[in-house]
């Protein structure tokens with residue numbers, strides 16, 4: 302009788318298992334730069350995500366330790382660490398989503414553009430490998446300067462003949478996370494309920510939070526709105542200065558990166574109405590890349606949403622950011638084609 306009970310319960314188990322795996326598809330997520338300040342907590346957070354079945358951790362150093370450590374966590378995904386360029390092909394093969402936090406971060410006094418010379422080359426090489434080994438994957442670009450690294454990725458993909466503008470994303474989620482936190486503090490509303498779109502790009506004045514569209518609504522003075530906008534634009538620098546030479550945002554960035562990756566996976570899995578801000582190829586303005594609200598679907602970008610009504614202050618901010626964003630885009634395109 303005990304055998305019977307056991308076999309029927311194991312039959313039930315396998316049924317459960319089957320229904321689980323048929324409703325939650327297998328998804329391989331690769332993190333490039335997985336042993337870094339962002340990479341490690343991002344690996345942890347992706348290991349906790351039940352939508353991930355395979356987690357591939359790539360870096361030029363230290364991935365065996367990170368993979369062994371994260372791999373002991375008793376959640377769904379299997380974890381494999383890959384180290385060095387010889388293992389990049391295996392790290393990428395079959396990936397549905399590639400997240401790129403590889404490259405150097407800022408030190409006090411640096412702009413994101415100061416990272417261009419080092420990070421542009423790293424992104425170029427990694428994107429050439431993506432074109433070869435997982436051309437259908439969604440790509441979440443975290444490496445700065447995002448305003449330029451996304452256009453670089455697009456050019457590399459075009460050269461490889463596999464560019465799909467629906468699958469390339471600059472991760473600007475940390476700007477949204479910051480805008481929500483700072484707004485909740487001033488508006489005195491529960492932070493978990495706050496929504497604030499952030500448009501433009503991901504550096505200084507190109508970051509434009511639309512507090513006029515923030516919910517729950519609050520009647521904040523123009524002075525407060527100006528200060529909130531500035532704090533959102535300078536949020537990264539606030540962290541760089543507080544870390545005093547030990548890097549830039551890593552923990553809040555890992556959170557933001559995990560949030561955006563989760564939205565991408567939900568979109569791939571057919572969950573309806575997944576909307577996040579991201580820096581993507583766009584026709585919303587005259588600039589070829591622009592961050593705005595994006596609806597995510599089974600093929601990546603399903604729809605780039607309109608900016609909606611802007612306050613006069615935001616309209617000015619939008620015009621003011623265009624020259625810098627334009628030149629960062631052109632710099633990336635030029636680098637990729639030289």
Ligand code: NAI
Pocket residue numbers: 333334335336337338339340359360361362402403404405406407416420423426427442443444445446447472473474475476503548549550551554
């Ligand atoms: P980090 O220096 O702690 O880590 C970077 C990792 O990249 C290191 O482990 C390094 O070995 C690895 N790496 C270098 N070259 C590589 C290559 N060719 N292939 C694979 N991995 C490689 O830096 P952190 O703090 O993790 O920042 C990473 C990047 O993310 C920086 O460019 C930083 O500016 C950017 N960032 C972007 C944010 C955003 O909102 N999009 C926010 C914060 C940082």
